[in-house]
Amino acid sequence: MRSVVGLLTIWLLWPLGVAAKEGEGVDYGSRWNMTTGVTELSREVHSLHMIIFAICVAIAVVVFGVMFWSLIRYRRSQNKKSAHFHESTAVEILWTAIPVVILVAMAVPATATLKKIYDASESEVDVLVTGYQWRWRYEYLNEGVSFFSNLSTPAEQIKNQQQKSDTYLLEVDEPLVVPVGTKVRFLLTSNDVIHSWWVPELAVKKDAVPGFINESWTRIEEPGTYRGQCAELCGRNHAFMPVEVKAVSQDEFQQFLAQKRAQAEAEKASESKQWSKDELMAKGEQVYATYCSACHQPQGQGLPPAFPALAGNANMIEASGLQGHIERVLYGKSGTAMPGFAETLSAADIAAVVTYERNAWGNDAGDVVQPETINTMLGGEK
Amino acid sequence: MQMQTEHAHEPPRGWMRWLLTTNHKEIGSLYLLFSLAMLFVGGIMALIIRAELFQPGLQLIQPEFFNQMTTMHGLIMVFGAVMPAFVGLANWMIPLQIGAPDMALPRLNNFSFWLLPIAFGLLLSTLWMEGGGPNFGWTFYAPLSTTYAPPSTSFFILSIHIAGISSILGAINIIATIFNMRTPGMRLMDMSLFVWTWLITAFLLVAVMPVLAGVVTMMLLDINFGTSFFNAAGGGDPVLFQHLFWFFGHPEVYIMILPAFGIVSLIVPTFARKRLFGYRSMVYATASIAILSFTVWAHHMFTVGLPLAAQLFFMYMTMLIAVPTGVKVFNWIATLFRGSISFEVPMLFALAFIVQFTIGGLSGVMLAIVPADYQYHDTYFVVAHFHYVLVPGALFAIIAGVYYWLPKWTGFYPSESLGKLHFWLSVIGVNLTFFPMHFSGLAGMPRRIPDYALQFADFNMVSSLGAFIFGLSQILLLIVIYRCVKGGKPAPAKPWEGAEGLEWTVPSPAPLHTFEQPPVFDPQRDSPSRA
């Protein structure tokens, strides 16, 4: 018995100790309540939340108050004989009517806020947000700019082999950049399963449904970085597809667009050049870490049987050959978790990652793939 | 098989007896034991989830297994633990409370029960199949559950079909029993509230389980036969899946709470030694909840992008449900008011039910407010809401019912001291587990994730500790039941001073066959609605 108590005490005290020293992590303004956020609507939603919360607490206080008072006042030792009344239409009507009134009082502000949220008209920037297993793609409509946004937390942190950063699981390689003070409309859809795009500080949460488009909008008031997560179960890496939104001034936003366009140009150009093996390996390592290591693991050791090892994988290097290897990466394998990357990655990325896989972690196929080869295989699709 | 011409017959001996039994008490016990087993299986899965969530980072299990655990935990608790527990109680108590010798269709009853072990055996076996078990949540949204699902999904669908058939047949049996087997003189408005709530629950079951069967059938076709019901490429819509699912799913959550209301409505008057306040309004409230429950399903889909008018409609209807539910809560409290209240274990669980269910109900009303639900949806705030209505709600009511009727089933009182220990550990554990989830949810923690950002760490640690306390204290429940079956303080026919109802007129333990002659029922004296 003593040891049980001792054990329980340790259990109970330990988290408190941890809690005291653990101050890390971003929070959305509060660690235990809804954030007020950074838009007019988010503040309205927050105050709506606080109102209904207060009403509910008040109801609870009254209801539980009467209940506990009765329990104490009329316990058997205090009241040997119970009363006999057992119905009253008047009281029933009364306590039907009062809740109705309270509910109407809640419904009125809720309806008003909801109507505002539904008015996505007159937007100045339109972003098409597409969910993929497990990354987001952002496309600025009519700007010719689009890119993928991936989790950038290293696998070592997830596996507790490395100190976790403050933005653990809430950080991406390329955040969505939007201008402040501007009505930004999001058009949400998905490429595979249902995802949900959520940024608490914008009070925007909307499902991305494959084949359909949902609308939502925001007008951010302060520059800053706002983080969120996918909020609809979308498969194994559902916990690992964060949203990061950077709100910047109009000028910076225009610069950002220009820079993205230039980057895309450079990318295109680089596809026709001949790459050195070192260049490919360096780029490949990066691509691998972002797109492949979640399943095939950082050192290519895989997680058999679910995810095959790529290090020392004779099948990949010899049996299927270079051609087979590239095809597997481009088109994936249906019925398994292996996705196709033809749409997600550029030709240079694919050339690089395949080269990397064939020559890293003790693999020594020795062959080098050029982006051109990939483009030829894709038959100029890109 | 030889033809039976006699209706009074000796049961077969040995284990065959349990396979063949058509006796409502034996089938009731089977249901209850099955449900207890499933509670532990589902509970252990919950503990695996909580262990992984004890700290940020992936430590014990991989994400795909985590998703399977979440899915199986939800399915097993809902379809395997809570629903069968209520059916078990219905089997045991409805015939006793209406003065019937058995259920209306005893062989069907046996069939309904034995389908369950098959369904759940099949479901659990998928965990060991190639590609793993179902991993798309207990709500199995398409296309994650169709195009992107593991091959074992076909087994999952068949097991849902079988469990569904079991529920439908069980419900039909209960309706026929209540309509047809009441002792002469007992009108509908003379029935105990447990019978009433079950009657209404059975209607809900017959109305919505077929819709679930329909929707999983459409999944099966999408997966195996190339139809495109939930695929826009062919003109379908993934959101259609959700409409169909929640048309079943929302009434389903009331299926899990209405019989609980019934149990509490019996226990509270017994230990307050005062008649239930507002019997009629209780019946009307239950019926209103059931009817309204068909008009609120899309409150689970506020973020899928419904048209504004639909959002408003479903918000208002959902809020309305608070009204009849409030009536129930107020009636219970009015029953306590000026009673003579004692705190035996069943009463403790029933009182804890009232408080904690109301907490869950109030957070439900918050969820109904669409703009706020944009922030709550798919976070731990929702997880907190539904565990409050389901665990200290439905589950506590079941446990209260078990403590209340154990003397009738076994002939012995359950241990009062162990029962109280069980109660207090459960209350502490359950609140430690689920209360912090409100906070982590509001702070922004999504549900169904095996790993989370650092700011959620503290509350998760508390939740996990609470879960182990709560889980381990359920071992006490096993011990109490086991000891009560073996012996203890002998219970008279009516073990609780203030209890009313026909079930207390038969000896404890209730003999295998009761009421072979209809009991006398005088509404003037025996009806809960008497003047």
Place this chain on the structure above:
Amino acid sequence: MSGSYYVPAASHWPIAAVVAIALMAVGAGNELAYGRGGMLLVFGLLGIMWVIFHWFADVVRESRAGLYDEQMDRSFRQGMGWFIFSEVMFFAAFFGTLFYVRAFALPWLDGEGAKGITALLWPDFTASWPLMSPPSSEVKGPTGTVDPWHLPLINTVLLISSSVTLTLAHHALKVDKRFTCLNWLGLTLVLGAVFLVVQGIEYVEAYQQLGLTLQAGIYGGTFFLLTGFHGIHVTLGAIILAVMWLRLMNGHFSGHQHFGFEAAAWYWHFVDVVWIGLFLFVYVF
């Protein structure tokens, strides 16, 4: 036995049915998921038929032995009634699907209504019903649709008349005209069988000439979902009626004691009503 209740004896059939269903489910699951297990599925199905036959035979025997009182009879009636209600809800899910697709999903995909912005994804798509070209070119739509005024109309006439003949049979039975009843019931069966044959012809035409298949987008899907499950129910209903015909032959029913017959009739009328819904919403409108 008056003043007491009848409680049926324990029976082996429920548990045998459960075993057969388990076999069938394991077989079907394996077949669908991994392409193995067909034999088990067949065994399971045969087992189920075998059990049903014997279970009902027992019930018939007990009923004929006069074991069942009026209360038992009412339990059977209510059981059957609520079972049919559950079937109504099963079909309601499918009709709901049809209405949802036509009223919401397709217009949205085509750019109309609250979610019309969706048309960005499907610039070439035009909504129509029956849907001939689905949004994605990867899904091949049908080339033609079933003309409601040929085979389906014939089928409607067949089923409605079968309901009439069945009612005539019932009336005959009530006044103990067994021979007349047998004739009308036989005619009902023939009408039901012809219906199934016509439906079969329609399916063959749909697959071979109209490209109307399960895979042909949402039109094909809802078409076969609704008509297919209806067809299965007609088949079941016809089997039940056939059994009733045999029982009638063997003199099982009397003018005041024929619940088995009535239950079969309820079921048949229910299937008929579903067909009228189908005829209107799947074929005509």
